[in-house]
Amino acid sequence: RKEVEQDPGPFNVPEGATVAFNCTYSNSASQSFFWYRQDCRKEPKLLMSVYSSGNEDGRFTAQLNRASQYISLLIRDSKLSDSATYLCVADGSARQLTFGSGTQLTVLP
Amino acid sequence: DVKVTQSSRYLVKRTGEKVFLECVQDMDHENMFWYRQDPGLGLRLIYFSYDVKMKEKGDIPEGYSVSREKKERFSLILESASTNQTSMYLCASGGSVAYNEQFFGPGTRLTVL
Numbered sequence: 314r315k316e317v318e319q320d321p322g323p324f325n326v327p328e329g330a331t332v333a334f335n336c337t338y339s340n341s342a343s344q345s346f347f348w349y350r351q352d353c354r355k356e357p358k359l360l361m362s363v364y365s366s367g368n369e370d371g372r373f374t375a376q377l378n379r380a381s382q383y384i385s386l387l388i389r390d391s392k393l394s395d396s397a398t399y400l401c402v403a404d405g406s407a408r409q410l411t412f413g414s415g416t417q418l419t420v421l422p
Numbered sequence: 423d424v425k426v427t428q429s430s431r432y433l434v435k436r437t438g439e440k441v442f443l444e445c446v447q448d449m450d451h452e453n454m455f456w457y458r459q460d461p462g463l464g465l466r467l468i469y470f471s472y473d474v475k476m477k478e479k480g481d482i483p484e485g486y487s488v489s490r491e492k493k494e495r496f497s498l499i500l501e502s503a504s505t506n507q508t509s510m511y512l513c514a515s516g517g518s519v520a521y522n523e524q525f526f527g528p529g530t531r532l533t534v535l
Contacts, residue, residue: 345522356512356526357465400465404522409455409480414464 316340317413319401325419330391334416336401337383346377348386349400351415357400361386391420425449426515426527434533441500443530445513453516454496455524456480456488458509465512471496503534 319336326332346363363384367376374387384401401413429444455470467480469488477488489497500507510531514524
């Protein structure tokens with residue numbers, strides 16, 4: 314079983330739509346969680362850190378459910394520029410991070 | 423802004439060659455990491471370092487070694503490149519104890535012929 318699991322998609326949504334991604338993690342000792350965004354042939358870039366009760370940054374909302382060990386990312390009012398792969402990340406032993414394989418999003422005009 | 427730079431964006435080498443990939447960060451981060459990323463396999467940790475001259479094996483260290491002589495620089499070495507080491511190599515650094523996010527360099531796409 315993968316330590317961090319995501320639905321690979323692809324998710325194809327129209328501009329303006331709301332889209333949600335879920336991710337589960339297996340290490341109950343994980344304390345820090347993140348969402349990264351990766352454009353095609355580029356490096357992953359930190360999108361959001363996920364705090365204990367969730368947090369919001371503009372159109373993006375991240376939620377953490379420790380009891381069920383899942384993390385979610387909600388994108389409202391999708392833009393064409395949101396098209397990318399979204400990586401769910403949980404910390405593991407020491408200061409290592411474990412990355413999910415990513416969920417591909419395409420926002421269509 | 424954190425800046426992580428890698429020595430090459432694209433590299434083509436021949437089987438058996440020794441390959442050096444260099445990574446430099448400018449934020450005085452203690453922690454540095456080397457990953458490779460392959461389609462369908464995601465990001466896999468090769469080696470990491472928490473301090474100068476310190477290194478730890480990640481999930482897939484075979485065929486690789488690393489060097490960290492200065493805090494800002496972390497090098498990945500392929501002693502004898504093989505075709506199965508063709509991949510995107512990503513360096514990352516991070517330093518916070520409270521929030522251990524990592525920041526990535528632009529990556530080196532290595533092709534071994």
